Amino acid sequence: MEEVLNHGRLALGxxxxxxxxxxxxxxxxxxxxxxxxxxxxAVLQASMALWDGVECFIDHDMKSRSVRDLAGVLxxxxxxxxxxxxxxxxxxxxxxxxVLMEVARELLATGTDAGPGLSLEGRGAVTGKNIERLGFxxxxxxxxxxxxxxxxxxxxxxxxVLHPARGGKxxxxxxxxxxxxxxxxxxxxxxxxxxxxxxxxxxxxxEAEKVRMLLxxxxxxxxxxxxxxxxxxxxxxxxxxxxxxxxxxxxxxxxAADLVRKQFAGKAFxxxxxxxxxxxxxxxxxxxxxxxxxxxxRIHGMFNSADQLQAAADDLLGAPRDSDKGALKVARFSGxxxxxxxxxxxxxxxxxxxxxxxxxxxxADFSGLIKNALNKIVVQKxxxxxxxxxxxxxxxxxxxxxxxxxxxxxxxxGTVGSLPTVAEGAEYTELAVGDSPETAIFxxxxxxxxxTMELIDRDETRKLAAYPRELAIAGLRKVSxxxxxxxxxxxxxxxxMADTGVxxxxxxxxxxxxxxxxxxxxxxxxxxxxxxxxxxxxxxxxKQDVGLYGTGPRIGLNPRYxxxxxxxxxxxxxxxxxxxxxxxxxxxxxxxxGNMGDVLTVPEWTDGTDWAAVVDPALMPGIFVGERFGIMPxxxxxxxxxxxxxxxxxxxxxxVRHFLAVWVNDYRPLHKSNVAG
Numbered sequence: 001m002e003e004v005l006n007h008g009r010l011a012l013g014x015x016x017x018x019x020x021x022x023x024x025x026x027x028x029x030x031x032x033x034x035x036x037x038x039x040x041x042a043v044l045q046a047s048m049a050l051w052d053g054v055e056c057f058i059d060h061d062m063k064s065r066s067v068r069d070l071a072g073v074l075x076x077x078x079x080x081x082x083x084x085x086x087x088x089x090x091x092x093x094x095x096x097x098x099v100l101m102e103v104a105r106e107l108l109a110t111g112t113d114a115g116p117g118l119s120l121e122g123r124g125a126v127t128g129k130n131i132e133r134l135g136f137x138x139x140x141x142x143x144x145x146x147x148x149x150x151x152x153x154x155x156x157x158x159x160x161v162l163h164p165a166r167g168g169k170x171x172x173x174x175x176x177x178x179x180x181x182x183x184x185x186x187x188x189x190x191x192x193x194x195x196x197x198x199x200x201x202x203x204x205x206x207e208a209e210k211v212r213m214l215l216x217x218x219x220x221x222x223x224x225x226x227x228x229x230x231x232x233x234x235x236x237x238x239x240x241x242x243x244x245x246x247x248x249x250x251x252x253x254x255x256a257a258d259l260v261r262k263q264f265a266g267k268a269f270x271x272x273x274x275x276x277x278x279x280x281x282x283x284x285x286x287x288x289x290x291x292x293x294x295x296x297x298r299i300h301g302m303f304n305s306a307d308q309l310q311a312a313a314d315d316l317l318g319a320p321r322d323s324d325k326g327a328l329k330v331a332r333f334s335g336x337x338x339x340x341x342x343x344x345x346x347x348x349x350x351x352x353x354x355x356x357x358x359x360x361x362x363x364a365d366f367s368g369l370i371k372n373a374l375n376k377i378v379v380q381k382x383x384x385x386x387x388x389x390x391x392x393x394x395x396x397x398x399x400x401x402x403x404x405x406x407x408x409x410x411x412x413x414g415t416v417g418s419l420p421t422v423a424e425g426a427e428y429t430e431l432a433v434g435d436s437p438e439t440a441i442f443x444x445x446x447x448x449x450x451x452t453m454e455l456i457d458r459d460e461t462r463k464l465a466a467y468p469r470e471l472a473i474a475g476l477r478k479v480s481x482x483x484x485x486x487x488x489x490x491x492x493x494x495x496x497m498a499d500t501g502v503x504x505x506x507x508x509x510x511x512x513x514x515x516x517x518x519x520x521x522x523x524x525x526x527x528x529x530x531x532x533x534x535x536x537x538x539x540x541x542x543k544q545d546v547g548l549y550g551t552g553p554r555i556g557l558n559p560r561y562x563x564x565x566x567x568x569x570x571x572x573x574x575x576x577x578x579x580x581x582x583x584x585x586x587x588x589x590x591x592x593x594g595n596m597g598d599v600l601t602v603p604e605w606t607d608g609t610d611w612a613a614v615v616d617p618a619l620m621p622g623i624f625v626g627e628r629f630g631i632m633p634x635x636x637x638x639x640x641x642x643x644x645x646x647x648x649x650x651x652x653x654x655x656v657r658h659f660l661a662v663w664v665n666d667y668r669p670l671h672k673s674n675v676a677g
Contacts, residue, residue, distance in 0.1 A: 030086075031084045037149050044085065139159065242271060252278070315332055377468035392602060395561055407440070438497060446656050452651040480603060505517070511549060516538070517670060525575045528575060613671040634658070637652060
């Protein structure tokens, strides 16, 4: 069914009763046909609320309504089951109210029922034929299916018109004892004054003006009242939003929140009142629950059984706890044997897990807890050895992380030596910029240490705790060995680079493979100055090509680090640190010897006379250390009942793994002095 909004006007009015009054009971509309539309009784019953407060005008107006045509208003619609229609009270008011009342007075004077039209008899020039043309017409908006009305959407007005399409009728007059109607009063005043046509006109004009003023004031008051009502509804809705958000952020217990909500729900209130009520509820909850509050240190986090076990394992092996678990209080294991049996239930030392015997159920397993603790010890020992000087290589190299074990290509991009002149109108020439690719591959280092069942049964906790420290030192020494080997391999000349020259050679840089960074003089202050000047004057790479070798601008950098074996450590420190000098006739620090470099002792160098110089890698990196899973070695544990080592050897294995790649990317920031012994 397709419903279309229709607009129609239907006649309603006829009159029954007598007397002069300002209120009438009318039968507004009945079920049946009007203007070709069929109005079912059920549709009329559903629309009764729409008839309350509908205005009555004199005549229909096709464009717009005017206040001067207002004659009355309907009120109190009710269903008349006998007539199958809607009854309503019509009260005369407005500038045209006297016209409505005058017509009603003339119609009601005969006391007859005019039927579907209006008829008057014995009223002078107004004949029944003429009166039949008068009636009340409803201006409606409705939807319909074909010609059957399905819903009345709006009652626009009920108007007194000529030639109504369909009739209703006045049922009776109301308030007959209220006094004279406005029209009667005007008429009596005119007769009593006997002032003629001009007096009547003037009186009507004055009264009409008063009525207009009164009606305007009434309409303005009604409009203001409606605006106040709407504003209050909006404020109540806003207060509801404020109440909901305020209670959500207050996080009160359910009963306390419900109590506050009942106090403010559906009302307009000031925010301060809600805030005060929430604070009072909080205070009440606090006072009621004060006896159950646990007094103690401020809680910074929540811990589970796995956290407690990890802290106990860390304490057992002497590993540092995680920073957020420093204050966690746990029962201490007496040794590795108790920890193993508590977490595995393997009292027979078969190397398996027996859940029915486990004393402490947890998601953490023995191997995982031990692995975490041992890796923490590796980190701790690495830092300790670094402070002791074992991480000397960090100062002269750049450490990079890689996401795969693919071969590494470290590319050194050339610089532009000097921009050539471009003549007016001439073409630009291509700048000679090249690169020098150096390659390296990852090498895997590692091994394992057995954690035997005998060790566990003998409760050798101290031995287990010592293993990761040795693993950390071994990993640290491996990196140190690889970096130190750059300076000592090939009889102290280093690896061969992509330009076909060995890292350290005395060949001029203007030839292919020439690096001019190798000398044979012993370490001294004078020799340090010579080496510093030579490194400062090294030419930057432009391009590996004939005519371009060694043509780049100077690097302009002095060496930062002096690398020496242990035999030259004191000599180097006296040379570079003024406070270390104890020669005769030294009365104050030699400023020339201060702030000229730092001394790094290389543990792997056994030749007591060779030394080297390196530029700060932050300014010009030369040596690179690549790592895949971290610069420190990883510790793994293999120890479940399916492990072959458990079955064949009764041992849990601690495996250490280390992926490293070390290479030289540029010879310019590096110098070597191979001194004959």
